[in-house]
Amino acid sequence: MTRYCARAVEPTVLKELRSADDAGRETVPVTDEEGGAPLRCCLRRSRPGERIALVSYAPLRRWAAETGADPGAYxxxxxxxxxxxxxxxPRGGGLPFTDSHRTLRRYSAEGRILGGRLVEAGFEAVLADAFDDPEVALVHVRAxxxxxxxxxxxxx
Structure with a gap:
């Protein structure tokens, strides 16, 4: 059983991003002809013919605004x-997009990076190791x- 759960971009944030992204650019929808894009709204890959958008997103900034942290240069x-x-x-829990090498970055409650790790397999164990450190508040999974x-x- 999976102990950890991936968090998709929140619906209220998605609503904002569908108008203008975190870089202030207007969102431009396109039809995904090929499929396969990793969607952050539902944590699955896009299907051919779906309408998607590529937007600029600042996850740590959004989290910091919610918690009062200051990520500074991060x-x-x-x-x-x-x-x-x-x-x-998202449908179901678990950890999507674990079919390739990923980088897991650990952050403190103050928004400071505490380290990172390249992961090919064993995501649950690496997350357990990260959260064994009481200073770690959250982990970002990156391609x-x-x-x-x-x-x-x-x-x-």
Whole structure:
């Protein structure tokens, strides 16, 4: 049984991103002809013909605004795919997009990075190791190939 759960981008944030992204750019929906884009709204890969958008997202900045933390120089934004319109969100729990090498970055409650780790397999064990450190408040899972934010994991 999975102890950890991936957190998709929150519906209220998605609503904002579907209008303008975290870089202030207007969102431009497209039809995904090929499919396969990792969607951060429902934590699955897109299907051919779906309407999606590539937007700039600042996950740590959004989290810091919610918690009062100050990520300082770690406040980065980057590209993420989302459905262009509302979607039902994730179905089921677990950890998606673990089919490739990933980087897991650990952050403190103050928004400071506490380290990172390249992971090929054994995500549950690496998350357990990360959360064994009482200073770790959350972990970001990122794609190695482009460095994109995939999802956040918080303490169980």
């Amino acid at each position: 406040d980065e934004q980057g590209p993420v795919f989302i459905h262009a319109g509302e979607c039902p969100g 190695v190939e482009y460095g994109c934010f995939l999802y956040e994991v918080r303490r169980p």
